[in-house]
Amino acid sequence: MNRWRGNPWAVLVTLSLGFFLTLLDLTAVNVAIPSMIETMGASLDEVLWVINVYILVLAALLIAFGRLGDVFGPRAMFVAGTAVFTAASVLCALSGDPAQLIAARAVQGLGAAALAPQTMTIIIGTFPPARRGTALGVWGAVAGVATIAGPTLGGLLVSSAGWRWIFVVNVPIGLLVLVLALLLVPDLRHGARRRVDxxxxxxxxxxxxxxxxxxxxxxxxxxxxxxxxxxxxxxxxxxxxxxxxxxRQHVDPLLPFVLFRDRGFAVMSFVSATVQVGMIGLFLPVMIYLQSVLRFSAVEAGLVMAPAMVVSAVLSPVAGRLADRLGGKYVLMTGLALFAAGMAWLAAAAGVGREWWEFQPALLVVGVGIGGLFGPMVTVAMYRVEPAMAGAASGVLNSIRQIGTVIGSAAVGAVLQNRLAVSLREEAATRAAALPETVRDRFTAAFEHAARSGTDIGTGQSGAAVPLPPGTPASVVHDVQQAAASVFGQGVVDAMRPTLALPVAVIAVGAVSCLLVRRRATDQVREPADAGTSAAG
Structure with missing residues (x-):
């Protein structure tokens, strides 16, 4: 095994597995919400905290742990983060009530924040500049694989074994990553002793x-x-x-301002946030649409998205190689343009009663676009970053990405809720005209109430409960139920289109901002970035 120690590709596999763990739990928990509510007697608010506390801790501590990796060594922080994450996964699986689960998820976020920024740091210190884009492309492909595996694997585990298994599955992977990290990953140090701010x-x-x-x-x-x-x-x-x-700029600052003097890093920090807004804008409304309107199960909805994510995972290393040869600027701009175009096409294709295959052309364009994002984006951002600053740069870049996730979730959710309230009212008023006069007011009032108090958009819901007076004929009850389902289905479709317009616009702004990046000469590969890096035991 010693001959594999420090092997760049063996190191990359180890780091990618650890990174995969943090992303898998970011998506898999969403499909377990109904099961958690039922089996633990949790409220929806408590279960949402199970999701949000992980993001909260992760976003809050990424910069700090990125810098701590520079102080104590990235391998040490990666190993510590993986150990904490794995132990917290056991605690999550054993939780007896919502409070215990929320606390365990906070510890999971702590572990994820410790290990995630070290992955980029170690890749930069292990791979020479000429192959760095390819390596970061593989690293970026992990995001696509995790996106597939999260909803799909989570749905399978919840359906067959229960929600606790979405945490149990982390344990063997985490233990494997720990063993591989200790055996294969070199202890990269940069000589200078730093203090913790x-x-x-x-x-x-x-x-x-x-x-x-x-x-x-x-x-x-x-x-x-x-x-x-x-x-x-x-x-x-x-x-x-x-x-x-x-x-503190001259005394080991946590946030070195010198990073933002490099236009590539500054622009890519902004672009990384726009990409996350786009990812949230894609998955949040579309997964709701697939499950609530088309009545797909969580597994089926995940499988609808899977071909696009497979394409993105396959193309990401290719985009990384192109970034090495051509520079990442135009590869990234092409990816962003295709991502936005595919989402716009998807919005146009959405409707009530669609089949899964009708979305595949648009989703494949989305997949090709996403495949051209992560490797080139990180390559441009980190091209001029010295290895001694890699931990800080990685922490800042990942923190901005997570802030983009939070902002995207809040903005997309707010637009979706607003548009859904409007479309439900309008559809209810239209459909009520075909119902008996005795139930019209009740029908429209039910959707007015749903729009004000928050619509239930889970699988099998109609969006509102329409109270009918005793003795209402069965035929009228059936007509009301059918009308309610039609209002809800068309209302979600009508709300989804303007909601998708927001991330499309944000991604377009990100694509245009790439013009600010100076195009580097592809025949001038900067070797000094690796100078001074030593690998010890």
Whole structure:
């Protein structure tokens, strides 16, 4: 096994498995919500916290752990993060009530925040610049594979064995990653001894925690005073953090401002956030549509998306190689353009009563576009980053991506809810005209109430409960039920189209912003990035 130690491709496989773990749990838990509510007696709010606390901790601590990887060594932090994540998965599976599960998920987020930024750091320190794009393309392909595996594997496990198994499955993978990391991954050090900016860690974590919580929970709490206070506190803490970091720029800062002097890194930080808005904008409304309107199961809905994600996973390393040869700017712009075009096509193809295969042409365009994003994006961002700064750069880039996820979720959810309320009212008014006069007011009032209080968009729902007076003829009950299902189905379709327009526009802005990146000369490969890196035991 010693001959494999430090082998770049063996290291890449190990890192990709660890990265896969963190992304798998980000998506798999969503399909387990109904099962958790039923088996634990949890409320919807509690189960949503099972999802959100993971994102909250992950986003709040990525920058801090990226920098800690520079201080203590990326392999040490990767191993520690994997161990914490695996142990927390066991605690999640053994949780007896929602509070225990939420606490265990917070610990999982801690482990994910520790290991995720180290993957990029170690790749940069292991691969020479000429092959770095290919390696980062493979690393980016893991996102596509995790997107497939999350809903599909989660649905299979929940259906066959119960929700606890979506956490149990992490344990053997985590243990394998631990063994491989200790045997194969070199201990990359950069010579200079660094100090931990504890105060910076506290300010950054507190600012990101406040902002993430407010953006994630704002819609549910109707943007009340508490949410706005948290937003204000987050902005204030962020300002304090930046002032504090400015004073520490020559004394091991947590956030080195020099990173943003490189136009490629600065632009790619913005683009990474737009990509995450696009990913959320794709999966949130489309998965709701597939399950609520077309009545697909969670597994079936995941399989509808699977071909596109397979295409993205296959093409991602190819895009990484093209980025190595041609520069990532135009490869990335092409990927973003195809991603946006495919989503626009998908919005046009949506309708009530569609078959799964009708979406595949648009989804395959989406898959090709996504396949051209992650490798080139990271290659451009990290091209001029010195290995000693790689942990900080990785933490910043991943933090901005997660903030993009939170902002995208809040924005897309708000647009979807607003458009759904409007479309339900309009459809209910139209369909009510065909019903007996005695039930018309009840019918429209039911959807008015649903629009105000929040529509149930789970599988098998009609969007509203229509209370009918005792003695209503069976034929009228049937007509009302049919009309309600039609209102809901068409309402979701009508709401999904403008909702998808938001991420399409954001991705288009990201594509245009790539024009700001200077095109590098492809025959000038910068070798000094690897200078000074040593691999020990």
């Amino acid at each position: 504890v105060l910076g860690v506290v300010f950054a974590a507190a600012a990101l925690a406040c902002l993430t919580f407010a953006l994630t929970e704002g819609q549910r709490y109707e943007w009340n005073a508490t949410i706005w206070c948290l937003l204000g506190a987050g902005v204030l803490l962020l300002a304090v953090f930046l002032v504090q970091q400015r004073k």
